[in-house]
Amino acid sequence: MKLPEFWKTGALLLVLAGLGSYIWFVERKQEPKREGEREKVTVLAVDKAKAKEISLASTGGETIRLVKEAGGWKVATPFAAPADTSAVESMLTSLEKLEADEVVVEQAANPAEFGLDKPSRTVSAVVEGAPAPLKVEFGAKSPDGSSVYARTASSPKVYLVPQWVEGSFDKKPFDLRDRDLLHVKRDDVRSMEVVGPEGSYSLARTDAGEWAFTKPVATRAGRWSVDGLLGTVENLRMESVAAEAATDAKPFGLDKPTRSVSLVLKDGSTRALELGAAAPDPTATPSASPSPAKKGEKPEPAKPTKYYARQAGTGFVAVVPATLADDLAKGMGELRAKRLLEVATYETEGFETVAGGSKKVYAKSTTKDKDGFDKTQWKRTAPDAKDLETTKVEDALFKMGGVEVSEFVDQPQAPATYGLDAPALKVTVKAKGESWIEVGKKDGTFYARRNGDAAVLKLDPTKAEELLKAFSEL
Numbered sequence: 001m002k003l004p005e006f007w008k009t010g011a012l013l014l015v016l017a018g019l020g021s022y023i024w025f026v027e028r029k030q031e032p033k034r035e036g037e038r039e040k041v042t043v044l045a046v047d048k049a050k051a052k053e054i055s056l057a058s059t060g061g062e063t064i065r066l067v068k069e070a071g072g073w074k075v076a077t078p079f080a081a082p083a084d085t086s087a088v089e090s091m092l093t094s095l096e097k098l099e100a101d102e103v104v105v106e107q108a109a110n111p112a113e114f115g116l117d118k119p120s121r122t123v124s125a126v127v128e129g130a131p132a133p134l135k136v137e138f139g140a141k142s143p144d145g146s147s148v149y150a151r152t153a154s155s156p157k158v159y160l161v162p163q164w165v166e167g168s169f170d171k172k173p174f175d176l177r178d179r180d181l182l183h184v185k186r187d188d189v190r191s192m193e194v195v196g197p198e199g200s201y202s203l204a205r206t207d208a209g210e211w212a213f214t215k216p217v218a219t220r221a222g223r224w225s226v227d228g229l230l231g232t233v234e235n236l237r238m239e240s241v242a243a244e245a246a247t248d249a250k251p252f253g254l255d256k257p258t259r260s261v262s263l264v265l266k267d268g269s270t271r272a273l274e275l276g277a278a279a280p281d282p283t284a285t286p287s288a289s290p291s292p293a294k295k296g297e298k299p300e301p302a303k304p305t306k307y308y309a310r311q312a313g314t315g316f317v318a319v320v321p322a323t324l325a326d327d328l329a330k331g332m333g334e335l336r337a338k339r340l341l342e343v344a345t346y347e348t349e350g351f352e353t354v355a356g357g358s359k360k361v362y363a364k365s366t367t368k369d370k371d372g373f374d375k376t377q378w379k380r381t382a383p384d385a386k387d388l389e390t391t392k393v394e395d396a397l398f399k400m401g402g403v404e405v406s407e408f409v410d411q412p413q414a415p416a417t418y419g420l421d422a423p424a425l426k427v428t429v430k431a432k433g434e435s436w437i438e439v440g441k442k443d444g445t446f447y448a449r450r451n452g453d454a455a456v457l458k459l460d461p462t463k464a465e466e467l468l469k470a471f472s473e474l
Contacts, residue, residue: 004257019192019324021111029384035090037410039099039127040099040100040101041099041100041103041159041240041392042097042098042099042100043098043099043100043136043150043152043159043161043443044098044134044136044152045096045097045098045125045248046092046095046096046098046134046271047096047097047127047128048089048092048093048096050127050128050129051068051092051095051125051126051127051128052067052068052128052132053065053066053067053068053125053126054066054088054095054124054125054126054127054173055090055122055123055124055133056121056122056169057060057121057122057123057251058120058122058170059118059119059120059121060375061076061094061099061134061172062077062078062172062173063077064077064171064173064176065077065284066083066088066176070170072085073085073088075173075177076094076233077172077177078106078471079173079244081177081178082177083086083176083177083178084175084176084177084178084179085178087171087175087176088176090168091168091169091171092125094137094168094241095123095125095134095405096372096384097109097160098136098165099161099162099165099186100150100235101147101159101160101161101162101318102159102160103157103159103160103204104157104158104160105157105158105385106157106160107156107157107293108151108156108158109422111139111151111158114139114149114150114151114158115141115149115157115249116137116139116140116150116151117142118426119137119138119139119280120138120139120140121137121138121166121169121170122135122136122137122138123136123138123169124136124153125137128458129474131299132154132189133153133292134152134153134154135153135154135438136152136153137150137151137152138150138161138166139151139161141465142160145183146163146325147160147161147162148160148161148162148163148165148166149161149165150166150236152170152383155340156334158287161300166248174240174241179238179239179318180236180237181236181237181238181273181309181310181318181320182236182263182271182273182311183262184230184234184265184271186227186231186233186234188265188267188456189230189264189265190204190205190261190264190265190266191203191204191205191214191264192226192230192261192263192264193203193261193262194259194260194261194262194332195257195258195260195262196259196260196329196331197259198215198328198329198331199330200216200341201213201215201216201332202214202215202407203221203335206452208432208433209270210223211226211335212452212453213332213335213336217410217454218453218454219336219337219408219410219453219454219455220336220337220450220452220453220454221335221336221337222335222337222338222339223337223342224226225334225335225336225398226335226387227301228327229327229328229335231325232323232324233261233263233273233324236273236320236323236324237323238309238318238319238320239306239314239318239319239320239321240318240319240347241317241319242279242308242317242318242319242428243315243316243317244315244316245315246310246315246316246317247315249276249310249317252276252277252279252306252308252310252317253276253277253308254274254276254277254310254317254334257274257275258275258276258277258307258325259325259328259329260272260273260274260275260276260312261273261324261328262312264436270312271311272312272313273309273310273311273312273324274309274310274311274312275308275309275320275325275328276307276308276309276325277307277308278300278304278306278307278308279304279306279307279308280306280308281304281305290291293335302323303322305321305322306320306321306322307319307320307322307325324455325365331447335409335469337405338402338404338406339400339401339402339403339404339406340401340404340405340437340448340450340457340459340467341400341401341427341429341435341437341450342400342401343397343398343401343429343431344431345394345398346399347367347431347432348361348364348397348429348430349363349364349430349431350363350364350430351397351427351428351429351430352427352428353397353425353426353427353471353474354423354425354426355424355425355426355468355471355472358383359382359383359434360380360382360383360474361379361380361381362378362379362380362381362383362388362393362474363378363379364377364378364379365379366376370401376390377390378390378393378394378453380474392473393474394474395470396467396470396471396473396474397429399428399444399463399466399467399470400427400467401466402435402463402466403448403459403460403463403467404459404460404463405457405458405460406458406459406460407457407458408455408456408457408458409447409455409458410454410455411456412449412454412455412456415449417442417457418440418442418447419440419441419442419447420440420447420448420449420456422440423438423439423440424439424441424468425438425439425467425468425471426438426439426446427471434451435450435452436450437449437450437451438450438453439459439464439467439468441464444461445458445461446458446459446460446461446464446465447459448464
């Protein structure tokens with residue numbers, strides 16, 4: 001039976017509709033490639049978590065072998081030492097999915113044509129569960145120099161990979177070595193002792209997280225200045241190795257270290273770094289010495305840029321930059337708390353003042369405004385009750401941190417010598433414990449003392465006057 005013409009037309013329309021749907025729902029989802037863009041080809045895939053060993057071999061260079069042990073990655077060849085974990089992880093990331101821009105040939109009849117008869121670099125990885133090491137060889141550069149020919153041990157194909165991929169494996173043995181001498185995090189340090197030509201001193205972290213000197217005098221230390229020094233220690237990295245196991249420390253000036261830093265960490269363990277003599281710097285460019293100020297006067301010697309260093313009790317000697325030595329040369333004075341009292345108003349719960357024999361007590365309360373935000377309100381609660389302007393109270397508290405110490409008297413005489421037998425002002429702040437300061441005046445000079453500090457502080461007179469005025473107006 002012959003179908004009517006309209007049935008034929010309908011069937012054709014159904015076929016076209018189905019084809020259109022396929023194109024719309026399937027083909028349309030495939031994002032079109034930009035003009036000139038090539039499909040990436042996977043050359044090698046390494047499971048980072050299962051990698052147990054990596055080897056790097058290059059023409060004219062040393063073969064480097066790294067192995068993963070219980071304590072982490074180690075350099076096994078050409079020397080034995082802990083490895084830089086981040087550097088190893090970076091290489092593993094490159095191997096995790098090593099991709100090529102294209103397959104040049106399915107099988108190279110003449111590997112020399114691509115520089116693969118004598119690869120410039122070979123990278124191999126031993127992976128748990130793999131029957132053989134996963135290996136990739138890099139040959140010559142492409143004519144435009146932006147890519148490198150490569151092949152794997154498991155395939156006859158020749159690939160073209162970006163030059164930077166091959167460059168990620170361009171490592172010298174020292175590049176993969178762990179260069180951290182102490183492995184210290186600044187927040188873990190609980191006490192520190194420094195010995196040097198400027199004298200020795202010790203510091204300890206208080207329960208409130210502040211730093212204070214314990215010798216030669218009990219005095220406050222500046223939180224940020226100590227943190228800066230500990231940051232230098234934490235970030236100290238050796239620049240080269242002077243000796244793997246020196247039996248004689250004298251050639252490095254480490255028989256009598258010029259400076260040392262000893263640390264006690266929160267887990268009770270200790271670290272100690274010793275700095276010895278200045279080390280030669282082959283990269284330094286000689287500069288002309290300044291003319292002597294007087295006839296016959298010797299010019300200032302060039303400032304060292306590197307020093308020999310070691311962790312105390314070891315024979316391993318490294319060369320480190322002069323950063324730590326320069327920081328330590330500033331001495332104890334650089335670390336002292338040079339502000340009268342740093343106050344964080346958001347942590348302050350209340351405070352008391354005593355001036356002219358009159359005691360006043362202040363308290364802070366927090367309420368929610370109509371929009372649900374915290375609103376701070378300060379009140380004087382004794383000897384009378386009075387609401388105060390929050391900005392005025394906080395300005396007075398801030399001013400304590402703005403008063404500069406111009407001189408430290410570490411062996412003070414009697415309090416009356418400084419007008420501290422009858423202080424003009426005493427402020428006790430309650431914030432994570434209590435801290436107090438007293439300000440006195442003697443013969444036109446302002447002095448102060450504070451809790452936890454055996455020294456008497458000579459103050460900047462202008463700032464001291466402003467402080468007294470600010471608290472008198474509360």
